[in-house]
Every structure is written in C-alpha cells, then in structure tokens.
Amino acid sequence: MADSALAIELKGISKAFGPVQANKDINIAVPRGTIHGIIGENGAGKSTLMSILYGFYKADAGEIFVGGQLTAIPDSQSAIRAGIGMVFQHFKLVQNFTVLENIILGAEEGALLNTSLAKARQVLADLSRDYELDVEPDALIEDLSVGHQQRVEILKALYRQADILILDEPTGVLTPAEADHLFRILKGLKDQGKTIILITHKLREIMEATDNVSVMRRGTMVATVKTAETSPEQLAELMVGRKVLLEVEKKPATPGAVVLKVEDLRVRDEHKVERLKGVSFDIRAGEILGIAGVAGNGQSELLAALGGMMRATGRITLNNADLPLSGKGSDGQSRRNAGIAHVPEDRHHYGLILDFTAWENVAFGYFNEPEYQTNALFMNNEALREDTRRKMEKFDVRPPNPWLPAKSFSGGNQQKIVVAREIEQNPELLLIGQPTRGVDIGAIEFIHKQIVALRDQGKAILLVSVELDEIMSLSDRIAVMFDGQLMGFRDPEKTDERELGMMMAGMTGQSPGKGEAA
C-alpha cells in the first residue's frame, strides 16, 4: 500500500542503455514538503532515474507512485500533469525567445497566443513576488545570465503548477552567490509545501539544504538516510563503496627553474565577453600548480589558451621562449612542438575521436611526430600501432587492443588512453583538466600516480579540477580562480576547504599563503 504522505515513490525501477545498466531495481520514497538530495558518482544513474520520473525515458521495469497513486508517466506531458517539474542540468530554453514565450511553451491556453501571454505575464508577476524569482518577462533568453536562465526554468515548472520540482545539478554552473540565492528560493518553495528533489555532487550542499538524502552507486540505490543523522564521510563511503582515501602518496616537491611564465593573459569568447581578465602566474620544473574554482570561472579558457585552442592576449613564455598567442604558431601543433602536452577537460569532445581506433587516437595531436613517419609522404602506421600497444600495456588500458575504436572503451579506459598519449610524449609542461572526471577509483589512483611521477621527473604541471579534494591532494601549490581572475595562491599544507571555498566565491581568504606570482 502506497503512502499518501509521500510525494513520490519509485518501486523497482530498472533501465538499461544497451549493455549499460543505468538503473537497477531502484526504490526511493520522497516525503511531501521536503528537500530530498540524491548523490552519487558520475554515471551512477541519477539523471537517468530522474529522467524516467519526468517521462523523458521509459523505464524497462518498475512503478511510479505520485501522491500515493500509481501513475503511468510515458511522456513529459504526463509528468507535468502529475505535478512534476524538472530543471535539467543543461537548460531547455529557446535562446531567441523571450522569457514569457519560453514559459508558456507547451502550456498555452487556446490556439492563439495573446490570451496565453497576457495570463502568463500576470502569473509570472505573482510568482516572482512570492518566491524572489524576478526576471524581466520580455527579455530574450540569450541576453540573460546563467543564474537568471535557471530562474526561468524554475518559473516554467511553477507556471505549470508543479508540486514536485526536480533539479539536476543546479549549482554546477552557478557562482556561489547565485547558488546561495537558489537555496533560499528552494527553502521558500519548501515552505509553501512543494517537494524538491536535488541532485548534486557536492556534499556540502547536501548537508546544508536537504532533509533526506539518497545515495546511488553504479546504477543501484545504496541507502536513503536523514541528513541530520549522517556525515559527509559516511555519504562519501556510501557513494564509492569503500573508505575514501583521496590522499596521494608523494614526496615533497623540489621545484626547479621556472618553466611556464604567464603574464596578463586575457581571453574573449565568441560573444566578445572577456572570460580571462588578466591572469599571471608561473610554474616551476617539478611542480604541480592546481587551479581550483567553480566551473565556468575561466579555467577552461585558461587551458584552451595555453593549449592553443583559443586566441588570447598577454604573454606566455616556456623555458624563457615566447609563445605566440594568436596567429601563426599559436595552434595546438605549435604548442605540442614547444613541449606542452594537454589532457583536455572534455575527452569526448576534444581529447578523442570516438570513431577512430585506439592507435589512430594515439597519433591525435602528434601525427607530425618524426617517429610516426615512413618518409616525407607517408605515415608509419605500423610503428604507431606498436607504440600504441606499448602505451596501452604501460597504462593498463583494458582491453589492450589498438584496433578497437575509442568508443568501445569505458570512460576510465578512454581517459587512460588520453593521459598515456600526453604523458608519454615526455612534455616540458603538462596541462591537465578534470583528469578523473567520470573515472572509477582504481583508475583515479593510477592517473594520480602518473601525474606525480611526471612531476618527479622534473616536469611542470598545470592541474585544473573542480574537485577540491583532488586539487588539495595533488597540488604543490594552489591558485583559486574566480570570474576570470586568480584570487590568490595557497600552500595546500596551510589551507583548508573553508578558505578555498571562500576564495572560490570571490572573497579573499583570511590567511595569506605563500607562492604569490612573481
């Protein structure tokens, strides 16, 4: 018998994507008027579960109860009718429509627009007042900030009279101030009797905002606990399945001469918005500089500019030689020739060609290397395959078959291929972004070891990661990035998550660290 005090109850939900079992016999109950958190590693199946609840995917098996009633949700229309609203990780807004048009889309009254628009304007005014959700109804979405776009998404759900609101990783793209504002809004909604399901990776947010929390691991639901009765440590253990020891064993650094020197680096995006606002730092041989920060504060642009993927201004020198920042000699090939290797943040989008075989991917970016050529005309594919086999064995890529296309390796193994390719080129400087995103614990440890080993060979490493733990445990020096600028440098031994978190939110930490830019 289902409980009518429950807003949502899912029973025995399973979903497979081909060979991948994304959800396995999931049960979860969400009481009415609560904020319910869901955590889990990348790929644990959180988004899949919520997409099933929202009618976006169809479950292979299982039942959904809304307000105690068994409810079939074959499509999003049914979910909306059942009072469920969802704010996706990637917003579903029409960029060149106005806020109002986006809000009524799919929920229009009658075949003509003018009545719907007039009504929506009224409702919107009320909602904005009630929930601190003010947006300009006639603004185009493309002119709004990310935070405001998210408000539009929430308003969309509320306009459809959602009682149950699902938010999938809502803070990943927000500044700390915006995130705080969001949580205030969510509290307000909860006070009005709404039920909220919040997916996040951030234990801090779970602890601060939720009433209950469910933990998913590898497609299964491992536990649901009251937030007040748990601790971050316990949640982390539940998430990963064993005690998390993100400490990397490493000797103290012995920094040598300056390898990379960056001065006043500035980057504009295609909309001419300045994303890097004058960044200066340097990295020495045998040193890992970690860049911490909330995603979207310029870290990606920093890697792109250094890796030759984006035009920039300012000055960078590698071992005292100037590198051009635009025009000839500023592309990825030139950077590699100069001795910069680059593990990109998004391996699917940049680091690999998924349809290419492993050996073709090992030549990716290095197709001009002399050892891969037979003569001036032809490439030496045989040598390339041999080299690939060697690298795959060394980095324990499974299966070590150079002929397999990249897409048939799991995420962790794909990442190992990329890391092997870049590290094995024996670069002067390694740029490495989100090295362990979507990678399992075993592979994380392996990759971390490789990074440290490279450092110990006296190479310079620039590490960018949104995982603070990773930054803390790997870096010899930490810089925090906020709004396209570096907020300061810290010694990992002499700082803590609190201080870094403050800096990531745009506030200068209290204790001055060592290692400022020269």
Next chain:
Amino acid sequence: MDYATLLQLLDSTLRLATPLLLACLAGLFSERSGIFDIGLEGKMLAAAMASGAVAFLTGSVWLGLLAGIGASLVFALIHGLASITFRGNQLISGVALNFLAAGMTVLVAQRLFGQGGRTPPLSGEARFNPVTLPFAESLREVPVLGPLYYEVISGHSLLVYAALGLVPLSWWVLNRTRFGLRLRAVGENPAAVDTAGVSVVGLRFAAVAITGVLCGLAGAYMATALQAGFGKDMTAGRGYIALAALIFAKWRPVAALWACLLFGFFQALALRPDVVEAVVQMKVPVPFLDALPYILTVVVLAGFIGKAIPPRAGGEPYVKER
C-alpha cells in the same frame, strides 16, 4: 522603358513569382521546424504531374489540385520518415527524393498518356483560368493606377491570389498562434519542446506535411494555371530558386514574398533581354540574368548583406539526451 513595358514585366513577374512563393513558404515551414528540405523541387514536380494528369482525366481542376497535394504529401512524408523517424541525413534525403520525382513523374505520365512524359493539354474546367477582379474593366481608364490594376493585379488565376494571401497567413500562424510558437521552438531547440511535454516528432511531421501541401499548390499551379498540362521536368529548378529565396529572406514570410518577387522579376527580365539592354545601355548576357538569383543568394550566404542564420536545430535529427 515605357510604362506599358513595365506593366507587362510586372504582370509576368507576378505569374512567375507565384510558384517560387508557394514553394518558398513550403520550405519555410519545414525549415523553421528544423527539417531542411532541398526536395522542394521534387515535390513540386510530383504535384505538377499528378494535378495535370488527374485534371485531364476527370476534367476537374479541383480534383487535380487535390491529387497534386496528395502526391506532394507522399514525398513529404517519405522525407519525414527518413529525417524524423529514422534520423537520416536530411540533405541526402532531399537529393534522393528530387531524383525519384524526376524519374517517377515521367514514368507515370508516360504510362498514362504515352506522350513522352507529357500530359495532354488541359482546357476549360480542367484548368485554373484567369480571374478578372471587380472593377478591373471600369477602372482601366484611370491614369497610371487603372492600367496597373487591370494589367498587373487583375487577371491572374486563383492560385496567384491564394499564394499572396498565404504570406500574411503564414506570418500570423508562425507568430500569433500556439502552433507557430511550438513550430519555431522545435526548430530552435527541440529539447525545450520535448521537455515541455509537446511531441517533437508530431510537430515536425505537421510542419513537413504543411510543406507537402504548399509544394502541392506550387506544382498544381505550374501544371494547371501557368501552363495547361504537365511536361517533363517542367519545374526547371524552381524548387532550388525557392530555396535560394528562402535563404535570401532569412526564413521570414514577408521577406519571402519580396525575395520571390525579386527572383520572379529576374525571370521576367531574362525573357526580355531587349528591355534590359535598353535600360542599362549595354548588352547583358541572358545567362547572367538566369544566374542572378543564385549569385545573390551566395552573396547573402557569405554574410555580405546581413547574416542569414538558419534555425539553430536545422538539419540535425533530434536525439534525446540531457
């Protein structure tokens, strides 16, 4: 150029612009919903054949029109099946359907009439005949405007006026109705429509069907109004000119009208090299006039006269993802 010549050119322009306009509006609906359609030509051709054949066989132009729309719809739905249901390459599908239509029309017409892929000439009720607008005769003597009204505006077939009427109608549907809002949205961001609980597939099929209907009108106009019967390859690339006009008009209905009138005017001019020569005081090669719509479209595409930004989701099959 004297006034009479100008009127004659404009009269010709209106007739020649009509199939372009109908096809252009047809393409507009499909492309605004995110389905590229380079198969306008094929649909027009199929419609022209079907309408010519049925109008001849039944003696009724209206049945011919219906048959034309039906034939065009079949091609439109195959395009929908390929590009919406099976998420195939929309451009390749369009190319394929153009070939299919070019061949099938001749095969069928040859089978039916044995006249080398032609339908027999239509007459009387089997054709859309010119309509004389009210007061055309009596106002004819009014200086300047009278002849304009009589020569240029009056005296066209019903479909010409229908095409002109479809311009504001299309604008209104796109901008003032629920369907239009959703249609535009699905061409810009289908995921937004999907998560709003509206069927992307349904909307796109609706749009593709409208394209079919309008191409049907365009083809029927060719065979039963502009001409009296179908002839092999009678659309002669008009589907591609309509496509060019659509880009030229940046996917907007009212601009489409002007683009089609402009391209129709070029076609009318190409018939009168003597007039062109008299006006520009120089011999202009006719092929240049023929190529002018394409050249202008390339110039627009190159972004020299404002940038033509197609619907953002255009050409991409919709695959669910988060």
Next chain:
Amino acid sequence: MDRLPRWADVALVPLVSLLLAAIISALVLLSIGQSPVEAFNVMVDGALGSAYGWGYTLYYTTSFIFTGLAVTMAFHAGLFNIGGEGQAQLGGLGVALVCLSLPWPHWTLALAAATLGAAVFGAAWAAIPAYLQAKRGSHIVITTIMFNYIAAAVLVYLLVDVLRPAGQMDPASARFPEGAKLPTLDTIPGFNLVFQKAVPANVTLFIALAMAVVVWAILWRTRLGYQIRAFGKSEPAARYAGINPVYIIMVAMLLSGGLAGMMSINNVMGEAERLLQNSSEGAGFIGIAVALMGRNHPIGVVLAALLFGFLYQGGAELGLWTSIPIEMRIVVQGLVILFTGALDVMVRMLLTRIFGLFRSQKLGAA
C-alpha cells in the same frame, strides 16, 4: 542498440540497401505495366552482354569513379559536396581550353595538360564555396547547389558567345585537334582483342583507377588524410589537436573539386572531343550515390561506379529497346541514394534486429 559486426556494417548494409532499392524499382516497373525480369535482362544484355555494351559501361564507370571519389574526399572532411556537377562542367572548360590552345603533337602531352586543366578548373570552382564555408560559415551544401546553377550559366554564355565557332549552330566548342584524341580501349593493344569496334571507354579509365589508389593513400596513409578524417569526425577535437580547419576545408574541397573536374578528360576529351553544354550529364550527382553506396571507401567507390555504369548503360538500352522510359535509371538512382544515404538507420535497425534474433536463438539452443 546492439552493434552490428563489422563485416555486416561494411558489406551487408549497402547490399541490403541495394536490394531494397531493387525491390522498389521492380515494384515501380510492375506498376507501370512492365516486366522487371525482362527489363533486367535487357539491361544485362545491353550493358554486359557484348564488347560494345562493356565499352559504354566502362566509359560511364570511369566518369562515376571520378565523381564518386570527389564526393568521398569531401565527405571524409565532413563536407557534403553537391557541387560535383558544376565542378565537372568547369573541368570540361579547362579541358577544352587546353585542347584548343595548341595543336598537340601527341595525346600523352595533351592528356597530361588537359588533366591538369580539368583539375585546376574543377578545384577553382570548388574554391569559392570552400572559402565561404571555411571563413564565413556559409553552408557548403547550399553554396555548391548555387554554384551548379552558376556554372551552367557560365558555360551557356561561353559556349554561345565565346567558344562557338563561326557558322556553327549548336552551342558547343570547336572540335579538338587530332593530337588531343585519346586512345579508346579498342586501340590499345591487348584490349583490342576484346574491343574490336570503336567504344567510348578510353585510357582515362586507368587514370580513374589510379586516382582511386591515390585517394586511398591520401586518406589512410598520409598526415593530410589523417587530418581530413579527424576534422570530418569532430571539428572541436581537430582544433584541440592543432588541425587548421580553414586549411583542411580548403584542401579537401580543392581535391574534391579537382577530382570532379577530372571526370571531364573522360567525357569531353575522350568521348565528345569538344565541349558541349551540360557535358557532365548528371554524373556529379551520381557521384553522391556512388560514394554512399561505396561507403566512402575508394574500393567501394570503384565497385559502386561499376554498378552505376551498368545501370546507366543498361538504362539507355531500356530506353532503346523497350517502352520503359530511360528515366527509370533516375528512379533507381534516387532509390539507391535514399536507402543508402537517408534510410541507412532503418536498414541498420532492420539488420540489427535480425542479428538479434539469430543471437537469441543461439543462446536458446546453448
């Protein structure tokens, strides 16, 4: 969705597509009251049943290899070049200008120069759409369509007002000099044992086959080809790897246009021996079907070109000896493009399901 085994993906998918196209074609024939069996017999007999038939089949095949390779080359760079038709016609112009410019002493010299002329003119016609795509993001499909029409207009103008000899009525250039006459297969020792009468298939066939090897080598054995393929698979990734998009788009399209242009040494120099209006006769478009059918691999392209050569010669024979209009071959062409290019997902789903059935049966039996 389960993946298909590689051999099925490479061989079975195109074959099933072809089969579907053939079935529909047969239905079309039945519906217009013709016998598909008889039509097929006429086609086989006319295209493959005699040295004469082969002479034409191979002649068409030669043209289609060039245009198929042209489409393939662009496809690997992620570019859909529909402009083969215009590029081929401009290539014809190049051939004509070269052949008419000198009283060529020997065909080998003329061929070398004409090949260059064809490639350069074809490439030049592809250059503007390529540049607009690379630098201004203008959709190459639309610009190449427009350029087909512009090419046709340019040729009409040149043939009517510039190249037409005085006193000639049809819009065509003058006849090429004797020294620019290419040996046809019936004049080549060895081949003349088979081809005893004049056939249009000529030495260009060997150039086409050589180009297939060259294209294969470029795409899979050189750095340039590696970059083209990488760029075609993923543009952002190519940027990460330091592949210059402008360079790749330009080079791939110039090669593509050059290949399309080169078909003109077959038809303009080898057969017509003068430049005619619409000399390419739709071969540029058939290149799309050939490339799709051949799975964008030179070996596949050669085989598909042979198939289409058969289809074209067979179709001409249909027009000659039966009451089936010659347009039948356009229908088949459209169907092949539809099934191999636009409904390939459907075919693949179908096959996957069939394979799935086999697999579950095997499991059940085990």
Next chain:
Amino acid sequence: EPAIIFDLGGKFDKSFNEAAFNGAEKWAKETGGTYKELEMQSEAQREQALRRLAESGANPVVMTGFAFGDVLNTVAPDFPDTKFAIIDMVVEQPNVKSVVFTEHEGSYLVGMMAGLASKTGTVGFIGGMDIPLIRRFGCGYAQGVVAANPDAKVVLNMTGTTPAAWNDPVKGAELAKGQKAQGADVIYAAAGGTGVGVLQAAADEGILSIGVDSNQNGMHPGMVLTSMLKRVDVAVYNAFMEGTDLAPGINVLDLKAEGVGYAMDENNASLVTPEMQAAVDAAAEKIKAGELVVHDYMSDNTCPAATF
C-alpha cells in the same frame, strides 16, 4: 529495319519531332514494317544514340535536327555500310542524305496571312533557340507580313540560346503575353515544344497564333490562324521508303516540291477569308515560278524586313 532519332523536345512536341514521328508512322502503316526509335535526353548522348542504332544494324538511320550534324560527321565514316539521313543540316559524307527545307518561303506565306489577319497592325514572332536557322523563319515571316501590310510592325523574340529553348512552354507563354501587351494580335511560333505554350497563351489571351512544322490548327480550334507546314513527315517517309538504297547528297524540299506550305482545315476555315487565301496562293505561285524570291537569312546573315 530503319530507325529514327528524335531531337530534344521529344516525339510528342506537337511540332517538329512529331511531324517526323508521323512520317515514320505513315510508313509503318503503309508498309506494315517496323522501325526503331530513340528520343534524345541530353546533348551529350547524341553520339551514343547514333552509334547504338548503327551498331544494331538499323539502316537507314534518320535523325531530326541540325544538332546531329557534328556527331554524324564523325560517326558516318565508322559505318560505311549504313545510310544516314539528317534533317535541317548539311553533312557531306558519302553515306549521308541531307534534307533541308526552304523555311523562309513557307514562313513568308504565313507572314502574309498574319499581315492580312492582323487588326492592330502588329504581329509577333517567337523563335526557339536563337540560331540562323530560326532567324530564317523569322525573316521570311517578316517579309511576308510587310508584303501584305507595309505599315505592319513585327515583334521578334527568341526563347533562348540553348537547346532548352525548344522545350520551355512557360517561357513561350510569357513571351506571347508580352507580345500581346505590345499590341500583337497574331503570333507565329517557330519554337518546337515551346510553341505549345505560345499557342496556349495566345488562345488564353484571345489572339491568333500560327503553328509550325506540323499542322497545329487543331490544338486550339478557331484560335490558330494557320500553321507553317514543314514536311518533315514527308522527308522521313521518303527516307524510310528508299530504305537501304537511300541516295546520298543534299535534298532541298522547297515550296515547289511541297516541302513547305501552310495548313488549311476545318479548324481555321472561319479565320481565313477566301480573299486572304487567294492573295497567299497568288504569292505562292509566284515563288514557285521564281518570280518572287524570298530572302534567305542564312545566305548572308542579314534580313531586309527585320532586325534580330
């Protein structure tokens, strides 16, 4: 077995090619024989078509249209045992018969008819592809018009410069409407399949038209003044009759030989008064007798009565 190849425009163009088709059909009906036929689809196919028919043993091979001239010149020597006949073009080969017509004479007669029938004093001429052959039609026509009515104005248009101009009824119709706007009330179409559109538009607009090559009077009864007959059918019929004994050389079919003329039947009986017919017939007799010489545009590329 004889064979015939129709030019672009097809055998059902109601005009030039259809005349040839009728000749072939007449032969088939009378002799009970069969013949091979082929329609051109594109410029580049001509040589293949010719070779294929010769190869298949067809003899004689008849082709309609000047455009075959060049390829015939190269193909004929390869098949010395096959006889060829070409219409509208002179090809000097030992096994080729070239049939040409004096279109200017026939056009002169219908021009007179137009001049006499016109009430506005303005008549039109719409040619197909702009080539000297078609100018010969236009020039003869203009001379006839002026002979009947010295004050008359002749509006001349050509449809295009490529063979596509033979088969573009849409353009033909637009040109006819344009000529009507310029005052023309009789329009002569010498444009193959394009003429279908001209005659249609003229009928729609309520003015008269003149057909060409075949008798097109019946296409719009009461609206087609007459047709300039060019007896392509006779040429084809004769060639088929001669069979393998086809005599090579140039064969000029002129007015005297009844190779050209104008058409009278019940469809246009009401349009042509006895006086008109008498005047035209008188001129025809003079031409046959050599008393009246109609200037041939192709003889010197000039025209005394019109400028192109």
